[in-house]
Amino acid sequence: MSDKPTPLSGFPELLPEHRVVERAVIASLSRTFELHGFANIETRAVEPLERLSKGGEIDKEIYVLRRLQAEDSAGDSGLALHFDLTVPFARYVLEHAGKLEFPFRRFQIQPAWRGERPQEGRYRQFTQADIDIVGRDTLGFHHDVEVVRVMAEALAELPLPGLSIQVNNRKLIQGFYRGLGIPDVTAAIRQIDKLDKQEPGAVVALLVSEAGASEEQAWRCVEMARLRTSDTVYLREYVEGLGVEDELLATGLDELVAVVDGCAGVAGERVRVEANLRIARGLDYYTGTVLEIFLDGYERLKSIGGGGRYDALASDGRTTYPGVGVSFGVSRTVVPLLADGALAPGRKVPSLVLVALADEESRPASDAVARALRSRGIATEVAASPQKFGKQIRYAERRDIPYVWFPATDGSDGTDGGTDHQVKDIRSGDQSAADPHSWTPAEETEK
């Protein structure tokens, strides 16, 4: 008992019937991404620490690697586990720039690690699915629209509740703040991001104290952030009606309208793309489009995905590689939904057929049946031991194997003239004669 391992908080491990769902999600996402020409890559789990830590809040969540033999705590290797897929990707682009074709579009589905306190939907190891498009020196704005569309399409294919992709634009925010005359625009963005958990009055106070805004300016920031709509005509009216003139603001508004309008085609009942002027994103490398994804009914999970435009995340000094991308939290979404039954578990075992075993002497006959079925792509296993058939049926039932196959007997054991092959659908109880070289399972049991 004391030998029984206890769970490690924040490192979720799925049972087979749950893992099969996660794998289906990953396969579905991959299919959609590839349909749009995104190539897959996998980056190493580890990056040099100084590349990861750029002085953000996230620094203290980084797991550092250290050899056990290292003399003391100062002896870390300078290597650390990546905490997202964007930073490693930027490094990858710089490192392999000479061998890549630009604009480079890739998707990446991998674990990432963060040393924070776990909670529902927040883990220390989690799988993330990212798509990005990166250009050399320049990257057309239409790619902003494209990545959002692709992710919207990919998410629409998944068996999830409804969700919304809420889009904003850093240029719009910055231009508005600049036009308003706020001294510290960056600080103001960080504060306005807190609107969803703080009272407007509290955020106003922060804007005044942290960003040097006047009280009146602060209230206008809060007012601007209030709008959330998928109606871009109204969006334009509203923003222009705020009475702030700024070139950057106008550009940002145009871009935001373009993204929302550009996604109108894929947006449907379950996946909505809308403008939300409160979305800012904490990370400071975003320069234009920013977005976050929220699951209907699971707002408590906060965003299940996010992303945006970054014009200068990767640069080797001579060349800059602007990019735009979106990431989706696979673990963050799948694990809580499985836990509360919103996602139905899959089967525990891939086998569709269990071939019964009469006795050890007839194992070759059972194996032959299994081989015939497998040769036609039907996942099949042979019973582990020649127990009573009732037991063997229960074995199949417990593993969610829908069919049990009773091999033919040739009558050589003297019982009678022998029997035909029989296959039983244990969900319905129906049993009938069948030929292992031609029998196929009913439609609905195929994956």
Next chain:
RNA sequence: GUGGGUGUAGCUCAGCUGGUAGAGCGCUGCGUUGUGGUCGCAGAUGCCGCGGGUUCGAGUCCCGUCACUCACCCCA
């Protein structure tokens, strides 16, 4: 990192003001001797998280510790 909650059978949990451990589900067997699911009967299973203290006696009270969990912070 800070604060709250919880650790009892494989799982979910009960166990009163301290008196030597329980239920449901699951599991095993039998009824049913090579066709499951229902039903009935029988059975197995616990260092009561760990360490210390109080006590004649601790699952129960006290202290510590570890783990899990929730919230804050931050984010996928």
